[in-house]
Amino acid sequence: MIPGLTGRRAPILPRDAGGEPWLAAVIAVLCFLACLSAVGALAADRAAHGWARQLRAEATVQVRPRVGETGAEAAARAAETLAGVDGVEEAQAMDRKTAEALLRPWIGDAVLPDLPLPFLVTVRLDRDAPASPVSLSRALASAGVDATVDDHSLWRREVERSAGLITVLAAAAFLLTAGAAGAAVAYATRAGMAAQGALIETLSLNGASDGRIAGLFQMRYGLLAAGAGAAGALAAMLVTAFVRFLGGAEGVTPALPVTWSDALILSPCPLLAATVALVAARFAALARLKGRG
Protein backbone atom coordinates (compact mmCIF):
# COMPACT_ATOMS: atom_id res chain seq x y z
CA MET A 1 0.00 0.00 0.00
CA ILE A 2 1.34 3.36 -1.03
CA PRO A 3 1.35 5.73 1.95
CA GLY A 4 -1.41 8.12 0.99
CA LEU A 5 -1.75 11.39 2.77
CA THR A 6 -5.20 10.49 4.07
CA GLY A 7 -5.15 9.99 7.80
CA ARG A 8 -1.43 10.57 8.12
CA ARG A 9 -0.22 12.96 10.75
CA ALA A 10 -3.56 14.42 11.64
CA PRO A 11 -3.23 16.95 14.49
CA ILE A 12 -2.51 15.15 17.76
CA LEU A 13 -4.84 17.51 19.57
CA PRO A 14 -8.40 16.87 18.37
CA ARG A 15 -10.39 19.71 16.86
CA ASP A 16 -12.43 21.78 19.25
CA ALA A 17 -10.63 20.82 22.42
CA GLY A 18 -13.02 23.13 24.26
CA GLY A 19 -15.21 26.04 23.22
CA GLU A 20 -12.80 27.30 20.59
CA PRO A 21 -15.24 29.31 18.49
CA TRP A 22 -16.19 31.23 21.62
CA LEU A 23 -12.61 31.87 22.52
CA ALA A 24 -11.94 33.07 18.98
CA ALA A 25 -14.89 35.45 19.22
CA VAL A 26 -13.69 36.83 22.55
CA ILE A 27 -10.16 37.37 21.25
CA ALA A 28 -11.43 38.97 18.04
CA VAL A 29 -13.56 41.43 20.02
CA LEU A 30 -10.70 42.22 22.41
CA CYS A 31 -8.36 42.83 19.47
CA PHE A 32 -10.96 45.02 17.80
CA LEU A 33 -11.24 47.14 20.96
CA ALA A 34 -7.46 47.29 21.41
CA CYS A 35 -7.07 48.42 17.80
CA LEU A 36 -9.71 51.10 18.15
CA SER A 37 -8.08 52.41 21.30
CA ALA A 38 -4.73 52.47 19.49
CA VAL A 39 -6.18 54.44 16.56
CA GLY A 40 -8.01 56.74 18.97
CA ALA A 41 -4.81 57.42 20.87
CA LEU A 42 -2.91 58.12 17.67
CA ALA A 43 -5.57 60.52 16.47
CA ALA A 44 -5.76 62.32 19.81
CA ASP A 45 -2.00 62.58 19.93
CA ARG A 46 -1.90 63.95 16.41
CA ALA A 47 -4.61 66.51 17.17
CA ALA A 48 -2.85 67.65 20.31
CA HIS A 49 0.43 68.05 18.51
CA GLY A 50 -1.27 70.03 15.77
CA TRP A 51 -2.77 72.41 18.30
CA ALA A 52 0.43 72.72 20.25
CA ARG A 53 2.33 73.56 17.10
CA GLN A 54 -0.22 76.18 16.17
CA LEU A 55 -0.09 77.70 19.65
CA ARG A 56 3.68 77.75 19.58
CA ALA A 57 3.60 79.78 16.36
CA GLU A 58 1.49 82.51 17.88
CA ALA A 59 1.71 85.08 20.64
CA THR A 60 -0.73 87.70 21.86
CA VAL A 61 0.38 91.05 23.18
CA GLN A 62 -1.85 93.18 25.35
CA VAL A 63 -1.04 96.88 25.08
CA ARG A 64 -1.74 99.57 27.70
CA PRO A 65 -1.91 103.03 26.07
CA ARG A 66 0.19 105.82 27.55
CA VAL A 67 -1.38 109.08 28.64
CA GLY A 68 -2.55 111.04 25.62
CA GLU A 69 -2.53 108.05 23.35
CA THR A 70 -5.50 106.02 22.14
CA GLY A 71 -5.51 102.27 22.48
CA ALA A 72 -5.55 101.85 18.73
CA GLU A 73 -2.50 104.04 18.35
CA ALA A 74 -0.63 102.16 21.04
CA ALA A 75 -1.54 98.85 19.42
CA ALA A 76 -0.42 100.07 16.01
CA ARG A 77 2.90 101.22 17.46
CA ALA A 78 3.38 97.88 19.18
CA ALA A 79 2.57 95.99 15.98
CA GLU A 80 5.12 98.05 14.07
CA THR A 81 7.78 97.39 16.69
CA LEU A 82 7.03 93.69 16.87
CA ALA A 83 7.08 93.22 13.10
CA GLY A 84 10.72 94.27 13.14
CA VAL A 85 11.78 91.62 15.67
CA ASP A 86 13.69 88.55 14.38
CA GLY A 87 11.48 85.46 14.39
CA VAL A 88 8.26 87.38 13.85
CA GLU A 89 6.49 86.86 10.55
CA GLU A 90 3.63 89.20 11.05
CA ALA A 91 2.22 91.39 13.79
CA GLN A 92 -1.22 92.85 13.53
CA ALA A 93 -3.17 95.07 15.85
CA MET A 94 -6.57 93.58 16.46
CA ASP A 95 -9.25 96.17 15.68
CA ARG A 96 -12.32 96.50 17.84
CA LYS A 97 -14.50 94.70 15.26
CA THR A 98 -12.35 91.59 15.27
CA ALA A 99 -12.19 91.59 19.04
CA GLU A 100 -15.97 91.96 19.28
CA ALA A 101 -16.43 89.12 16.80
CA LEU A 102 -14.30 86.93 19.02
CA LEU A 103 -16.26 87.82 22.12
CA ARG A 104 -19.77 87.83 20.68
CA PRO A 105 -20.35 84.08 21.09
CA TRP A 106 -19.46 84.37 24.77
CA ILE A 107 -21.19 87.48 25.98
CA GLY A 108 -23.72 88.38 23.28
CA ASP A 109 -24.52 91.66 21.55
CA ALA A 110 -26.27 93.51 24.36
CA VAL A 111 -23.29 94.60 26.48
CA LEU A 112 -20.59 94.37 23.86
CA PRO A 113 -20.59 97.99 22.67
CA ASP A 114 -20.14 99.29 26.23
CA LEU A 115 -17.45 96.86 27.21
CA PRO A 116 -13.92 98.19 27.56
CA LEU A 117 -11.86 95.80 25.50
CA PRO A 118 -8.15 95.21 25.87
CA PHE A 119 -5.98 96.37 23.02
CA LEU A 120 -4.38 93.36 21.47
CA VAL A 121 -1.73 92.62 18.90
CA THR A 122 -1.66 89.15 17.43
CA VAL A 123 1.80 88.04 16.46
CA ARG A 124 2.51 85.24 14.00
CA LEU A 125 5.90 83.76 14.75
CA ASP A 126 8.35 82.04 12.47
CA ARG A 127 7.48 78.35 12.80
CA ASP A 128 11.07 77.17 12.69
CA ALA A 129 12.75 79.92 14.74
CA PRO A 130 10.06 81.63 16.77
CA ALA A 131 10.98 84.79 18.65
CA SER A 132 11.05 84.21 22.39
CA PRO A 133 8.53 86.06 24.59
CA VAL A 134 11.50 87.69 26.29
CA SER A 135 12.81 89.20 23.07
CA LEU A 136 9.32 90.46 22.25
CA SER A 137 8.98 92.09 25.69
CA ARG A 138 12.43 93.61 25.37
CA ALA A 139 11.68 95.10 21.95
CA LEU A 140 8.42 96.57 23.23
CA ALA A 141 10.08 98.01 26.32
CA SER A 142 12.85 99.69 24.32
CA ALA A 143 10.19 101.19 22.02
CA GLY A 144 8.47 102.57 25.11
CA VAL A 145 5.32 100.46 24.78
CA ASP A 146 3.71 99.26 27.99
CA ALA A 147 2.57 95.74 27.14
CA THR A 148 2.29 92.16 28.34
CA VAL A 149 3.32 89.26 26.11
CA ASP A 150 1.41 86.00 26.27
CA ASP A 151 3.14 83.24 24.32
CA HIS A 152 0.25 80.77 24.97
CA SER A 153 2.61 78.53 26.89
CA LEU A 154 0.01 77.96 29.60
CA TRP A 155 -2.46 76.71 27.04
CA ARG A 156 0.14 74.75 25.21
CA ARG A 157 1.16 72.95 28.36
CA GLU A 158 -2.47 72.10 29.05
CA VAL A 159 -2.91 70.69 25.58
CA GLU A 160 0.31 68.72 25.78
CA ARG A 161 -0.61 67.40 29.19
CA SER A 162 -3.99 66.15 27.99
CA ALA A 163 -2.34 64.56 24.98
CA GLY A 164 0.09 62.76 27.29
CA LEU A 165 -2.77 61.66 29.51
CA ILE A 166 -4.70 60.27 26.56
CA THR A 167 -1.62 58.35 25.40
CA VAL A 168 -1.13 56.85 28.85
CA LEU A 169 -4.81 55.92 29.11
CA ALA A 170 -4.75 54.34 25.67
CA ALA A 171 -1.62 52.37 26.56
CA ALA A 172 -3.29 51.21 29.78
CA ALA A 173 -6.42 50.20 27.87
CA PHE A 174 -4.23 48.34 25.41
CA LEU A 175 -2.33 46.49 28.13
CA LEU A 176 -5.54 45.62 29.96
CA THR A 177 -7.03 44.26 26.75
CA ALA A 178 -3.92 42.18 26.13
CA GLY A 179 -4.10 40.94 29.71
CA ALA A 180 -7.76 40.02 29.29
CA ALA A 181 -6.95 38.15 26.07
CA GLY A 182 -4.13 36.32 27.86
CA ALA A 183 -6.42 35.40 30.74
CA ALA A 184 -9.07 34.13 28.31
CA VAL A 185 -6.48 31.95 26.58
CA ALA A 186 -5.11 30.66 29.88
CA TYR A 187 -8.62 29.79 30.98
CA ALA A 188 -9.37 28.05 27.69
CA THR A 189 -6.08 26.16 27.90
CA ARG A 190 -6.99 24.89 31.34
CA ALA A 191 -10.47 23.92 30.17
CA GLY A 192 -9.07 22.25 27.06
CA MET A 193 -6.53 20.35 29.12
CA ALA A 194 -9.18 19.26 31.61
CA ALA A 195 -11.25 17.92 28.73
CA GLN A 196 -8.20 16.17 27.29
CA GLY A 197 -6.87 14.61 30.48
CA ALA A 198 -6.84 11.09 29.04
CA LEU A 199 -5.12 12.26 25.87
CA ILE A 200 -2.46 14.11 27.85
CA GLU A 201 -1.76 11.06 29.98
CA THR A 202 -1.51 8.87 26.89
CA LEU A 203 0.92 11.27 25.26
CA SER A 204 2.92 11.47 28.43
CA LEU A 205 3.09 7.68 28.75
CA ASN A 206 4.23 7.50 25.14
CA GLY A 207 7.26 9.61 25.92
CA ALA A 208 6.02 13.16 25.33
CA SER A 209 7.72 15.73 27.54
CA ASP A 210 5.69 18.43 29.29
CA GLY A 211 7.18 20.92 26.88
CA ARG A 212 5.93 18.92 23.90
CA ILE A 213 2.43 18.65 25.34
CA ALA A 214 2.36 22.35 26.23
CA GLY A 215 3.56 22.98 22.67
CA LEU A 216 0.43 21.34 21.27
CA PHE A 217 -1.85 23.66 23.21
CA GLN A 218 0.41 26.61 22.51
CA MET A 219 0.27 25.95 18.79
CA ARG A 220 -3.47 25.49 18.81
CA TYR A 221 -4.25 28.66 20.74
CA GLY A 222 -1.50 30.68 19.07
CA LEU A 223 -2.94 29.99 15.63
CA LEU A 224 -6.45 30.57 16.89
CA ALA A 225 -5.45 33.92 18.38
CA ALA A 226 -3.59 34.91 15.22
CA GLY A 227 -6.75 34.27 13.19
CA ALA A 228 -9.00 36.01 15.69
CA GLY A 229 -6.53 38.90 15.98
CA ALA A 230 -6.53 39.29 12.20
CA ALA A 231 -10.33 39.37 12.18
CA GLY A 232 -10.44 41.96 14.98
CA ALA A 233 -7.76 44.12 13.34
CA LEU A 234 -9.49 43.90 9.97
CA ALA A 235 -12.76 45.05 11.50
CA ALA A 236 -10.94 47.94 13.19
CA MET A 237 -9.22 48.82 9.89
CA LEU A 238 -12.58 48.92 8.15
CA VAL A 239 -13.97 51.23 10.82
CA THR A 240 -10.86 53.45 10.55
CA ALA A 241 -11.08 53.53 6.76
CA PHE A 242 -14.78 54.31 6.97
CA VAL A 243 -14.13 57.20 9.36
CA ARG A 244 -11.37 58.51 7.11
CA PHE A 245 -13.61 58.13 4.06
CA LEU A 246 -16.50 59.97 5.70
CA GLY A 247 -14.44 62.73 7.22
CA GLY A 248 -11.81 63.34 4.56
CA ALA A 249 -8.32 64.49 5.52
CA GLU A 250 -9.56 66.03 8.75
CA GLY A 251 -11.14 62.80 9.92
CA VAL A 252 -14.65 62.99 11.32
CA THR A 253 -13.72 65.92 13.52
CA PRO A 254 -10.54 67.97 13.81
CA ALA A 255 -10.38 66.65 17.35
CA LEU A 256 -9.67 63.13 16.00
CA PRO A 257 -7.86 63.34 12.68
CA VAL A 258 -7.58 59.81 11.29
CA THR A 259 -5.14 59.01 8.50
CA TRP A 260 -4.89 56.06 6.15
CA SER A 261 -1.64 55.00 7.77
CA ASP A 262 -3.51 54.39 11.03
CA ALA A 263 -4.98 51.29 9.40
CA LEU A 264 -1.44 50.02 8.77
CA ILE A 265 -0.27 50.21 12.35
CA LEU A 266 -2.98 47.66 13.17
CA SER A 267 -1.26 45.01 11.06
CA PRO A 268 0.92 43.61 13.90
CA CYS A 269 -2.27 42.88 15.88
CA PRO A 270 -2.51 39.20 14.85
CA LEU A 271 1.15 38.68 15.74
CA LEU A 272 0.68 40.34 19.12
CA ALA A 273 -2.46 38.34 19.81
CA ALA A 274 -0.68 35.12 18.86
CA THR A 275 2.27 35.99 21.10
CA VAL A 276 0.01 36.71 24.06
CA ALA A 277 -1.86 33.45 23.43
CA LEU A 278 1.37 31.45 23.05
CA VAL A 279 2.75 32.73 26.31
CA ALA A 280 -0.54 32.32 28.19
CA ALA A 281 -1.13 28.80 26.86
CA ARG A 282 2.43 27.73 27.60
CA PHE A 283 2.37 28.94 31.19
CA ALA A 284 -1.11 27.56 31.83
CA ALA A 285 -0.24 24.19 30.30
CA LEU A 286 3.09 23.80 32.08
CA ALA A 287 1.60 24.84 35.41
CA ARG A 288 -1.15 22.30 35.00
CA LEU A 289 1.21 19.53 33.95
CA LYS A 290 3.50 20.28 36.90
CA GLY A 291 0.45 19.98 39.14
CA ARG A 292 -0.05 16.41 37.95
CA GLY A 293 3.18 15.47 39.75
Next chain:
Amino acid sequence: MSVQPRRAAETAPAPDTVRLGGVGFGYAETPDVLRDVNLILPAGSFHFLTGPSGAGKSTLLKLLTLAERPVAGSLELFGEDAGSAPRSALPAFRRRMGVVFQDFRLLDHLTAFDNAALPLRLSGAKLDSYSADVEEMLDWVGLGSKLDARPPALSGGEKQRLAIARAVVTGPELIVADEPTGSVDAVMGERLLKLFQTLNKLGTTILIASHDESLAERSGATLLRLENGRVTGGAA
Protein backbone atom coordinates in the same frame (compact mmCIF):
# COMPACT_ATOMS: atom_id res chain seq x y z
CA MET B 1 11.36 -7.70 10.71
CA SER B 2 12.87 -4.28 10.46
CA VAL B 3 12.10 -3.36 14.06
CA GLN B 4 15.33 -3.70 15.97
CA PRO B 5 15.73 -3.17 19.69
CA ARG B 6 18.55 -0.93 20.75
CA ARG B 7 21.12 -3.11 22.46
CA ALA B 8 23.58 -2.18 25.11
CA ALA B 9 27.27 -2.49 24.31
CA GLU B 10 28.22 -6.19 24.11
CA THR B 11 31.27 -5.82 26.30
CA ALA B 12 29.92 -4.37 29.56
CA PRO B 13 27.20 -6.54 31.11
CA ALA B 14 23.93 -4.74 30.60
CA PRO B 15 22.33 -3.56 33.85
CA ASP B 16 19.11 -5.24 34.90
CA THR B 17 16.27 -3.62 32.98
CA VAL B 18 14.03 -3.54 36.04
CA ARG B 19 14.89 -3.70 39.73
CA LEU B 20 12.26 -3.31 42.41
CA GLY B 21 13.38 -3.46 46.05
CA GLY B 22 10.81 -3.56 48.85
CA VAL B 23 8.29 -1.61 46.82
CA GLY B 24 5.05 -0.61 48.49
CA PHE B 25 2.10 1.15 46.89
CA GLY B 26 -1.60 1.71 47.45
CA TYR B 27 -4.48 3.93 46.51
CA ALA B 28 -6.41 6.11 48.93
CA GLU B 29 -9.38 3.76 48.63
CA THR B 30 -7.28 0.60 48.41
CA PRO B 31 -4.16 0.91 50.52
CA ASP B 32 -1.39 -1.69 50.44
CA VAL B 33 -2.08 -3.10 46.98
CA LEU B 34 1.64 -3.79 46.82
CA ARG B 35 3.41 -4.44 50.15
CA ASP B 36 6.93 -5.60 49.63
CA VAL B 37 7.62 -6.27 45.99
CA ASN B 38 11.11 -7.44 45.11
CA LEU B 39 11.58 -8.08 41.44
CA ILE B 40 14.47 -8.19 39.01
CA LEU B 41 14.04 -8.40 35.26
CA PRO B 42 17.50 -8.93 33.76
CA ALA B 43 18.15 -7.43 30.34
CA GLY B 44 16.80 -9.71 27.62
CA SER B 45 14.60 -11.74 29.97
CA PHE B 46 11.00 -12.79 29.36
CA HIS B 47 8.56 -12.92 32.29
CA PHE B 48 4.88 -13.57 32.72
CA LEU B 49 3.17 -12.02 35.72
CA THR B 50 0.08 -13.91 36.84
CA GLY B 51 -2.20 -13.61 39.81
CA PRO B 52 -5.89 -13.31 40.66
CA SER B 53 -7.96 -10.44 39.43
CA GLY B 54 -7.49 -7.43 41.66
CA ALA B 55 -4.13 -8.68 42.94
CA GLY B 56 -2.40 -5.57 41.65
CA LYS B 57 -0.83 -6.65 38.34
CA SER B 58 -1.93 -3.50 36.51
CA THR B 59 -0.85 -1.46 39.51
CA LEU B 60 2.64 -2.96 39.40
CA LEU B 61 2.81 -2.19 35.69
CA LYS B 62 1.77 1.40 36.39
CA LEU B 63 4.82 1.70 38.62
CA LEU B 64 7.04 0.34 35.86
CA THR B 65 5.66 2.83 33.34
CA LEU B 66 6.08 5.58 35.95
CA ALA B 67 2.40 6.45 35.76
CA GLU B 68 2.52 6.02 39.54
CA ARG B 69 5.49 6.20 41.88
CA PRO B 70 6.23 3.78 44.72
CA VAL B 71 5.47 5.10 48.21
CA ALA B 72 8.11 2.76 49.66
CA GLY B 73 11.17 0.93 48.32
CA SER B 74 13.31 1.53 45.27
CA LEU B 75 12.61 1.36 41.57
CA GLU B 76 15.42 1.20 39.04
CA LEU B 77 14.98 1.13 35.28
CA PHE B 78 17.88 0.48 32.90
CA GLY B 79 20.25 0.78 35.84
CA GLU B 80 19.03 4.25 36.82
CA ASP B 81 16.89 5.38 39.72
CA ALA B 82 13.41 5.96 38.38
CA GLY B 83 11.39 5.81 41.60
CA SER B 84 12.38 9.29 42.68
CA ALA B 85 13.50 10.75 39.35
CA PRO B 86 12.11 14.24 38.67
CA ARG B 87 9.16 14.57 36.37
CA SER B 88 11.37 16.04 33.68
CA ALA B 89 13.38 12.78 33.54
CA LEU B 90 10.34 10.57 32.88
CA PRO B 91 10.06 10.99 29.10
CA ALA B 92 13.59 9.63 28.67
CA PHE B 93 12.68 6.45 30.60
CA ARG B 94 9.39 6.06 28.76
CA ARG B 95 11.00 6.33 25.35
CA ARG B 96 13.03 3.25 26.12
CA MET B 97 9.95 1.14 26.82
CA GLY B 98 6.83 0.08 24.99
CA VAL B 99 3.61 -0.31 26.93
CA VAL B 100 0.41 -2.19 26.10
CA PHE B 101 -2.28 -0.93 28.45
CA GLN B 102 -5.11 -3.13 29.63
CA ASP B 103 -7.53 -0.46 28.41
CA PHE B 104 -5.47 0.16 25.23
CA ARG B 105 -5.46 3.98 25.54
CA LEU B 106 -5.73 4.62 21.85
CA LEU B 107 -6.57 8.09 20.56
CA ASP B 108 -10.01 7.92 18.98
CA HIS B 109 -9.53 10.89 16.66
CA LEU B 110 -6.42 9.44 15.05
CA THR B 111 -6.25 6.69 12.43
CA ALA B 112 -4.72 3.30 13.19
CA PHE B 113 -1.60 4.44 11.36
CA ASP B 114 -1.30 7.65 13.39
CA ASN B 115 -1.99 5.78 16.63
CA ALA B 116 0.72 3.23 15.95
CA ALA B 117 3.12 5.98 14.88
CA LEU B 118 2.43 8.14 17.94
CA PRO B 119 5.59 7.39 19.98
CA LEU B 120 7.77 7.87 16.89
CA ARG B 121 6.07 11.13 16.12
CA LEU B 122 6.41 12.31 19.72
CA SER B 123 10.11 11.56 19.59
CA GLY B 124 10.35 13.97 16.66
CA ALA B 125 10.81 11.46 13.82
CA LYS B 126 9.76 12.43 10.29
CA LEU B 127 6.87 10.67 8.58
CA ASP B 128 9.12 9.45 5.75
CA SER B 129 11.49 7.79 8.19
CA TYR B 130 8.89 5.64 9.91
CA SER B 131 6.03 5.25 7.45
CA ALA B 132 7.23 1.90 6.11
CA ASP B 133 8.03 0.48 9.58
CA VAL B 134 4.62 1.44 10.92
CA GLU B 135 2.86 -0.12 7.96
CA GLU B 136 4.89 -3.30 8.25
CA MET B 137 4.12 -3.51 11.96
CA LEU B 138 0.40 -2.99 11.41
CA ASP B 139 0.49 -5.57 8.64
CA TRP B 140 2.17 -7.99 11.01
CA VAL B 141 -0.60 -7.70 13.60
CA GLY B 142 -3.20 -8.12 10.86
CA LEU B 143 -4.27 -4.52 10.50
CA GLY B 144 -2.71 -3.93 7.08
CA SER B 145 -6.11 -3.18 5.59
CA LYS B 146 -7.20 -0.88 8.39
CA LEU B 147 -4.49 1.76 8.34
CA ASP B 148 -6.98 4.58 8.01
CA ALA B 149 -9.60 3.21 10.41
CA ARG B 150 -10.12 4.99 13.70
CA PRO B 151 -10.29 3.04 16.98
CA PRO B 152 -14.06 3.45 17.49
CA ALA B 153 -14.47 1.51 14.23
CA LEU B 154 -12.20 -1.34 15.34
CA SER B 155 -13.19 -4.51 17.21
CA GLY B 156 -11.81 -5.18 20.68
CA GLY B 157 -9.20 -7.56 19.32
CA GLU B 158 -8.20 -5.11 16.60
CA LYS B 159 -7.76 -2.35 19.17
CA GLN B 160 -5.60 -4.67 21.23
CA ARG B 161 -3.41 -5.46 18.25
CA LEU B 162 -3.14 -1.78 17.43
CA ALA B 163 -2.06 -1.10 21.01
CA ILE B 164 0.62 -3.80 20.66
CA ALA B 165 1.80 -2.37 17.37
CA ARG B 166 2.21 1.05 19.00
CA ALA B 167 4.14 -0.48 21.91
CA VAL B 168 6.66 -2.35 19.79
CA VAL B 169 7.08 -0.07 16.78
CA THR B 170 9.89 1.97 18.33
CA GLY B 171 11.99 -1.12 19.04
CA PRO B 172 12.07 -0.48 22.79
CA GLU B 173 14.45 -2.11 25.26
CA LEU B 174 11.59 -3.07 27.56
CA ILE B 175 8.06 -4.09 26.66
CA VAL B 176 5.43 -4.11 29.37
CA ALA B 177 2.08 -5.57 28.33
CA ASP B 178 -1.08 -5.79 30.42
CA GLU B 179 -3.33 -8.63 29.26
CA PRO B 180 -2.19 -8.23 25.65
CA THR B 181 -4.13 -11.29 24.50
CA GLY B 182 -7.25 -10.74 26.56
CA SER B 183 -9.44 -9.71 23.64
CA VAL B 184 -8.20 -11.90 20.81
CA ASP B 185 -8.98 -15.46 19.80
CA ALA B 186 -6.60 -18.37 20.40
CA VAL B 187 -5.04 -18.19 16.93
CA MET B 188 -4.31 -14.49 17.20
CA GLY B 189 -3.16 -15.05 20.78
CA GLU B 190 -0.53 -17.50 19.55
CA ARG B 191 0.50 -15.12 16.81
CA LEU B 192 0.95 -12.26 19.25
CA LEU B 193 2.88 -14.51 21.63
CA LYS B 194 5.14 -15.33 18.69
CA LEU B 195 5.69 -11.60 18.15
CA PHE B 196 6.76 -11.13 21.76
CA GLN B 197 9.03 -14.17 21.56
CA THR B 198 10.65 -12.85 18.41
CA LEU B 199 11.25 -9.46 19.98
CA ASN B 200 12.67 -11.18 23.06
CA LYS B 201 15.10 -13.17 20.89
CA LEU B 202 16.25 -9.85 19.46
CA GLY B 203 17.16 -8.77 23.00
CA THR B 204 14.06 -6.99 24.26
CA THR B 205 13.19 -7.47 27.92
CA ILE B 206 9.54 -8.45 28.19
CA LEU B 207 7.02 -8.52 31.02
CA ILE B 208 3.48 -9.66 30.32
CA ALA B 209 0.73 -9.54 32.91
CA SER B 210 -1.96 -12.09 32.22
CA HIS B 211 -4.63 -14.29 33.75
CA ASP B 212 -4.01 -16.79 31.02
CA GLU B 213 -1.77 -19.30 32.80
CA SER B 214 -1.81 -21.78 29.93
CA LEU B 215 -0.52 -19.14 27.54
CA ALA B 216 2.09 -18.26 30.13
CA GLU B 217 3.22 -21.88 30.38
CA ARG B 218 3.38 -22.30 26.61
CA SER B 219 5.42 -19.12 26.26
CA GLY B 220 8.50 -20.62 27.86
CA ALA B 221 8.81 -17.44 29.92
CA THR B 222 9.66 -17.30 33.62
CA LEU B 223 6.47 -17.23 35.66
CA LEU B 224 5.95 -14.67 38.39
CA ARG B 225 2.99 -14.68 40.71
CA LEU B 226 1.53 -11.61 42.42
CA GLU B 227 -0.55 -12.32 45.48
CA ASN B 228 -1.17 -10.52 48.78
CA GLY B 229 0.96 -7.63 47.64
CA ARG B 230 4.07 -9.73 47.00
CA VAL B 231 5.70 -11.25 43.93
CA THR B 232 6.96 -14.81 44.04
CA GLY B 233 9.06 -16.72 41.50
CA GLY B 234 11.75 -15.20 39.30
CA ALA B 235 15.18 -13.94 40.21
CA ALA B 236 14.47 -11.97 43.35
